[in-house]
Each structure stands twice: as structure tokens, then as C-alpha cells.
Amino acid sequence: MKDAKTIPKRIIFTLLLLVVIGWFFFPVYWALITSFKTPLDLMSSRPTFFPKKMTLSSYEDVLLRSKFLYYLRSSIIIASGVTIITLILATGAAYSLSRLNFKGKRLFSNLILLVYLFPGILLAVPIFKMMTKIGLYDMLPSVVLVHVMITLPFCIWTLRTFFDQIPRSLEDAARIDGASKLSVLYKLYLPLIGPGLVTSAIFSFVASWNEYIFPLILLSTPEKKTIPVGIAGWASSYTIDWGQITAAVILAIIPVIILIQLIGRRFVAGLSGAIKG
Template sequence: MNPAVNRAVNPAKSKKVAANAVALVVALFFAFPTYWMVATALKPRKDMLTSEYDLLPLSVTGTNFATAWTKPGFLQSLGNSLVVTLLAVLAAVVVGLLAAVPLARMRFRGRKGFVMLMLVAQMAPFEALLIPVFLMMRDLDLLDKLPSLVLIYFAVTLPFCAWTLRGFVNGIPLELEEAAQVDGCSRWEAFRRVTLPLLGPGMVATSVFAFVTAWNEFLYALSLINDQSRQTLPVWLSGFQSQFGTDWGGAMAASALFTLPVLVFFLIVQRKMVIGVTAGAVKG
């Protein structure tokens, strides 16, 4: 090989190796807490309460997972979380799409101001709204009822969904819809047959982020729901801490089970999510 070409190739390979090494370190950094959670859940109690940090469990047991699975209220809380999260995310994605299309395709007075309001809504501290939201739900007679959480999670995730989907709609050329209309489609048919299928990856990516936000929410679920039969999984997880101490093995096992639905959903839509995230970065 020509020495000049060899010198040009080596720096490129070195940069690639360095980038892969950095990516591996970052991946391990973010994956380590999850590994530590699962490893702790598999440890017996005697190995858990020690000052030594063993990365690999000396012995493995499934007792902690059995404790978490059989703890009263697990399946019911799981069902409550799934119902509340799925309804809120579905409503936020649908309404967000209905808001994103006119914001991206139409030009009307106040459009930029409305977009700025969506950004302001996302920047508002979630915890600072607890008292007014609590009073509102009390006046609506929605305390201790799951629809209150559906409404709150819908309101929290809606600005993000509308803002993100607006970027995806902007990334689809308007000429595609116009060509479909020339071929005889109505405006709705052109959107349904041309634009909506192309928005699939973007809707998947948006729904994943909205799902994680609603699934992990704890403060409002704790403040608005006192009935244990209606509590969600994040509130149920706090039951492993009592005045007598914390059952760390059961808490870690329950946390692993709590993470499982999100992990499964992410693995199913991973490919489309990556496509959607990169497509949404083109235009905003």
C-alpha cells in the first residue's frame, strides 16, 4: 500500500477506535445502575448487608423476586399503571398529532406564539403545579380516581408530543401530499395515505418518551391516590420501606419487574425509534 494512503487510513481507524471506546465507556456507565439493581435483587440477604462491593454475586437466589411478585397489590398496581399510562400516551400522541399538522403545514396569526407557549409549558416545574392541580381535581371530584392521573399525564406529555411531532411533519415534503391530491385524493386521504405512514417512526419515538415519563411518575400518584386498590407501581414500590427498615432485596427485585414492561416495549420498537429520532433531527 502507498505510504501516504496508509498514513491517511491509520488516523481514520484511530478515530473510529477511540469513538467506539468512548461509546462503550458511556454505555457501561449508564448500564451499570441497572446491572447493580439486578445483581442486588439476586443476592441473598446475608450477602446484601455487607460493606464489601462484589460486582458478581457470590450466590444467587430468586427469593427476592418471589417476595416482590407475591407482595399484595403488585398485579393490581401493574394493571393500574398500564391503564393510566397507555390511555394518557395514546391521547397525547393523537391530540399532539392533530396539533402538529396545522402548526407545521398552515400559516396563521399567532402560530409562533403558540409554539413558544408549548415550550414554556414544558419548562414549567412539574412539582410546582402540585397544589393547584390537587385543588382542581378536588373540585372536579376526581381525587382517588384513576382518570385524574390520566388527565395529568396527558397534560404533561402533550406539549412534548406536539412539539416533537411538529418536527417530524416538517421533515416530510408537502409536495408528496400535493402530488396525491393531483392524483385525485382529497386532503384527508392524502394525509392518511402519504403523510401518516411516514410519521410512523416519529410517533413511535414520541410515544416511547411519553410512556417513560408517565410510567415513572410518583409525586402526583402519591398525592392524589390514597386508595391502595388504585395506586400505581411507583407508589407500590415505596411499600418496601417501613419503620422497621427497607427490604432492599425485595425493592431491587420489584424495581427490576417495574422496569421490565418499558424494556420490552423499547426492544419491540427500537429500530423504528432510532429511525424516528434521527429523522426528527432534520427539521424542527
């Protein structure tokens, strides 16, 4: 009886899973095999799915003949800075908006959305002007400053929903034990909103990693440019080197995946422990 019911279910589930994997990964797979294809293969009018001949020449070009490693460095510095600052500021703000009562709370939470109401493309010129005035032009922190502005509102709003969902009774219990508000935030809430922190961290990192208008406008030295700015440049002329671009894409994926693996695993593990304890 039970088997008869679960087998079609499993088939549907597996099919669904295959569709999801095919749909989301095909373009990435396409980039991956392109990065290994020989120039002759790339010229062929019949596309090949499993190249017979593979070459690493595109990767050699990216790593040895371009400034890719510099781009990687800037991107890592900027995105890490953005993530850390965003998390610290957003956690505090989200906690106070969710758990504390103070004047101007509503105004605060709505005001920060102003950033998203405004088309970002037009911000470029005034922000460039501001950064040169305070002497940050062509410095990595100028991009961090702007990117934090972009990531903060979303992270505050998200973390707030995570705080909202924790029953008040938990905090009351801790307060009876004599813990101060800040230590409650640190010791009780942080582990409980783990998944929220992880997604906020991933969001901040990736949003900053991918944004390309501001690093393009604010940075000048070629060695300070970020990965998207670099890749955009490679594609904007009469010769698009698909091998090189896809190789850069594949290489740029690696650091982000490592990061997600690391923080993702840790927090999910920490969470189930906290609930049980």
C-alpha cells in the same frame, strides 16, 4: 492502505462503545445483582460483583407479599392511556402548526409551553381540588388527564419539527392526485414521521410511567397506586430493603422494554419502505 486506516478507527469505536455501555449500564447491573443477592451478601462491608449464591427471595417478596402487581396494572393502564391520547392529539396539532395557515397559530404553539414554565410541585394542591370537584378523585382517569397535559407540549413541538422536514413537493404531488388534506396526513405523512411518532410514544409512556407526584396525590386506594409511588413508599422509612426495591425495579423494566421493542421495530421498518416506495 485501507486496513491500516480502519483498524485504529475500529479500536477507538469499540473503546467508545465499551465506555458508553459501562457508564450507562453499571447502575442497572448493580441493581440486577443486588436483587439476586442473599441478605448476608447485602450486609457485607466488601461489595461483591458476582454473587456466588443467588436467591429469588426478593422476587418472591415483591410478587407474593406486596401489591406490586396492582401497581403494575395501574401503571400500564395510565401510561397506555396517556400515550394513545397524546399521540392522537399531538399529531393533529403538530400537523396543523406545521402545514396549515391559520390565525392564532403562533400563540397556540407558545401557549402550550406554559405547562413547563411552572414548577410542578405547586400544581399538586390546586389540581387535587379540581379533580375532587369534578368527581375524579381516586380514579385512574384523573392521572391520565394530568399526565397528558405534561406530555402533549413536548410531543407537539417534536412532531412539528418532523413535519417541517418533509419536503412540500411530496404533498403537492399527492394533492394533484386528488387526495384530501386529511388523507394526505394519514397516508403520506404518518409513515414519513414514523421515527418522530415512535419517540413521542416512548416519551409519553415513560414520562407517565415515572411521574409520581400526581398519582400519589390523586389516588387513594392502595390497589390503584402506580409503581413509582409504590417504590417510593418502600424506601421512606428506617428499613430499606435493597433486595426488594431492586427486584421491583428489574420487574418494572420488563413491560417498558417489550413496548419499545414492539413499536420501535415496526416503525423503523415501515419508514424505510415508505421512502423507497
